[in-house]
Amino acid sequence: MGKEIDIKVKAKYASKMGKGFPLIAKESISNLHDLQEEGSLVRLVDENKRFLAKGYYGKQNKGYGWVLTKSENEKIDQPFFSGKIRAAVEFRNPYFQDPETTAFRVFNGEGDGIGGLIIDHYDGHYVISWYSKGIYSFKEYIIKALQDTVEVKSIYQKKRFDTKGQYVEEDDFVMGEQPEFPLLVKENGVQFAVYLNDGAMVGVFLDQRDVRRKIRDDYAKGKTVLNMFSYTGAFSVFAALGGAIKTTSVDLANRSLPKTIEQFSVNGIDPKTQNIVVMDVFKYFKYAVKKELKFDMVILDPPSFAKSKKFTFSAGKDYTNLLKDTIAITEDEGVIIASTNCSTFDMKKFKSFIEAAFRESNGKYEIIEQFSLPADFKTSPEYKEGNYLKVVFIRKIKG
Structure with a gap:
């Protein structure tokens, strides 16, 4: 080297x-x-x-x-990378053995000993995300290590080379036999249509797996559910399968409509029985207040930073106000699922946003569940910023 x-x-x-x-x-x-x-x-x-x-x-x-x-004499060569990939795969063995979940993370950066490298598994197809030119220079070692460790149907890659972590557009396919898209994968028995060849985001965020299952199994039955920043509607699909009366999915992106329709359809749910809205989330709050709409459950999973024509959202500065808007359209005894993937603050700070929102809304609440990253998103105890996901289930108390 x-x-x-x-x-x-x-x-x-x-x-x-x-x-x-x-x-x-x-x-x-x-x-x-x-x-x-x-x-x-x-x-x-x-x-x-x-x-x-x-x-x-x-x-x-x-x-x-x-x-x-931390070893001065350890060589950074093919055996080094092969050892890291092998250990990561062994750690995920329960996922490889689970026929109900075929989409999960195989290698999670510094949590598995190589920062800047992410590998995700989609039913035998792999997506490698390179976060710098530096890690990309080891590409041949890493791909060989993966091929030597698991049965690979195909490999796709996402280059995120610029300093803002944005996606660099180019052909994603690396090797193997390309599947037909959409590729159908499973998560806790629910199907997702994914596109490994379609830009930075394939169609589902794997880090919310435990949260989606909890919504389906314990919270959705008989409820009206609002899913804000809905992307492709994954939370809505799980809520509908859990017996929700109706789901409403809201996202600003035009492509969210056909993508959400597709996710409902591949799970045997008629999209016409659900409400899919292409609208600026912040405008929808005002619309809901005006129409006197209230929901039994509201799911909030905004990006750390978002920009629309009239508004810029930053999780660190604006989450409290987002929660205040949410409290106003949540039924008494309803549940707000507040989530953030922002790594610049911890769970204690996030809970302070929740406390401030209810105090300023003259409301009462209780925290009933909380989640961080699932087990396949392995983190390093010395790098707390890597455990970025914070999800809190909040009950809005009447009176």
Whole structure:
């Protein structure tokens, strides 16, 4: 892999990195000018030149690379990557054995020992997401490791190379036998139509699996359900299959309508029995108030950052107001499912948004359930930001 570059870690970051913190942050490096080519292997040393860890240089929105090993003599070669992929697959063995769930995460970045690399499984087809040119430089090693470990029907890739983490458009297909799309996969017995060749998002967010199952099994029966920021309607499908009286799915994107119709249809639900609305979510709140609409359950799963013609939403600043709008259209004793994938604040802070929203709405509430990432989204205990998902089930108390 070429010569390893010594990177000096500033004193205030050295101890944290020595304890296993996996991210190589830009501000932690003293000699940035020595970093030239992404994919270069780096030896991280403290200001006294004592070895801390070994990693790779790769720019992404989170930092300048990731630690790969704390062993000075470990080689970063084919056996290294094969070992990491093999361990990750073994950890997910229960998912591979479950015929009711055929879509799950196989490799979750730093949680599995290689930051910047994500691999998802869709019924024998694999999607690799590369988050920097640095990790992409190891492509041949990683693809061979995957092929040597599991039976691969096909591999697709998503390059997310620019510093904002946005998707770089190009042909996604890498190798194997391309399936017909939509590819039907299962999650807890429910079918999803996915498109591995259609841009950054394939049609379902796998990190909400446990939440969707909970909604179907324990909360949906006999309820009117509003699904805000609905994307392809996955929450709505689970709610309908759980016995909801009716679901309403709201999303600004025009493609959400045909995509949601498709998800209902592949599960034997007549889309005409459900309500699918293409509208700015923030306008829908006003519409619902005007029409005096109220719901037994409201699901909120906004992106961390969203922009419409008249409004910019940032989870860290605006979630409290979003909840206030939601409280106003939730029935007494109804349930609000508040979710965020924003990694810049923790569950304690998220709960403070909930408390503020109810206080400012002169309402009472109780927290009845909470979720974070499912088991296949393995995280590193030294990198709490990696456990980004926060979902809270809130009951709006009457009186």
